[in-house]
Amino acid sequence: MPELPEVETIKRQLIHDLLARTIKDIIVHDQRILKNITKEKFIKEVKNQKVKAILRKGKVLIIELANSWFIVIHLRISGWIIVSNKEERFARVVLKLDNNQLFNFCDSRLLGELKLVKDWQSLPIIQTMGKEVFDISKEDFISLFKNKKTKIKPLLLDQKFIAGIGNIYAQEALFCSGIHPEKISADIDNKRLDKLYDCLKNILNQAIKNGGSSVDTYRQVSGQEGSYAKLLKVYQRGGQDCLNCKAKIQSKTIGGRGTCFCPQCQK
DNA sequence: AATGGGACCTGCGCGC
DNA sequence: TGCGCGCAGGTCCCAT
Numbered sequence: 001m002p003e004l005p006e007v008e009t010i011k012r013q014l015i016h017d018l019l020a021r022t023i024k025d026i027i028v029h030d031q032r033i034l035k036n037i038t039k040e041k042f043i044k045e046v047k048n049q050k051v052k053a054i055l056r057k058g059k060v061l062i063i064e065l066a067n068s069w070f071i072v073i074h075l076r077i078s079g080w081i082i083v084s085n086k087e088e089r090f091a092r093v094v095l096k097l098d099n100n101q102l103f104n105f106c107d108s109r110l111l112g113e114l115k116l117v118k119d120w121q122s123l124p125i126i127q128t129m130g131k132e133v134f135d136i137s138k139e140d141f142i143s144l145f146k147n148k149k150t151k152i153k154p155l156l157l158d159q160k161f162i163a164g165i166g167n168i169y170a171q172e173a174l175f176c177s178g179i180h181p182e183k184i185s186a187d188i189d190n191k192r193l194d195k196l197y198d199c200l201k202n203i204l205n206q207a208i209k210n211g212g213s214s215v216d217t218y219r220q221v222s223g224q225e226g227s228y229a230k231l232l233k234v235y236q237r238g239g240q241d242c243l244n245c246k247a248k249i250q251s252k253t254i255g256g257r258g259t260c261f262c263p264q265c266q267k
Numbered sequence: 268a269a270t271g272g273g274a275c276c277t278g279c280g281c282g283c
Numbered sequence: 284t285g286c287g288c289g290c291a292g293g294t295c296c297c298a299t
Contacts, residue, residue, distance in 0.1 A: 078291090109291090109292095167291095
């Protein structure tokens, strides 16, 4: 699923493939992707605009146009972006660029969204978003967990608490730091939280280096798979042996989400 | 404050 | 072979 490393990968590649290009034409194949604007208005405002900047906040991708409109994209579960010379399968919105390349916003399940706004910073999703682990000191990170009487894993998925972490990297970071996903946050000692901070940063950075994790529909902008999937240690490994201790990786629903962990290594 | 469920969606893998 | 079913999960929203 597109989480921080996947969206960051896309952002970096779009700086190469989309920045400073002019959008010559727009094709909207499925209007359900457009959340706050009609197809006609979207085309009118975006046509012939030059791409001025590409930003990322948490899992949100922001494309600034020369006329000060911002295209705000959330890939949700099943979205991805490919820049190529043809229309891709599942392309819902296609931007034709001045070098004849096509920016394909693909989404197999149509849960992603594209908005066109003048002020992206006032969007609720941005307003309520917590800090990313890269933007917070270890001390402040640790103090976030005190007084929180909720299970650690759903808390890591809460974008208002910390931004950018999704179901893959939450599971990986908890395995890395030896924390049971159902452990009550306030009961986790500082040593483990210290480790969690390091694990999160390391895992997210490694995932970015590998172009993200292609476990489902996600692809890099080139269409290549992200190679971090083969480095995942617990995600989707329920029933298999723990790579650390050989115990059986357990799989259960926690906070409504599938969760894999090692009952031996994670306490 | 925290938790649980439903809604949004459709491709895919499974069982029969 | 083909059909129907249920799972996958990011975010928002509502009820308890």
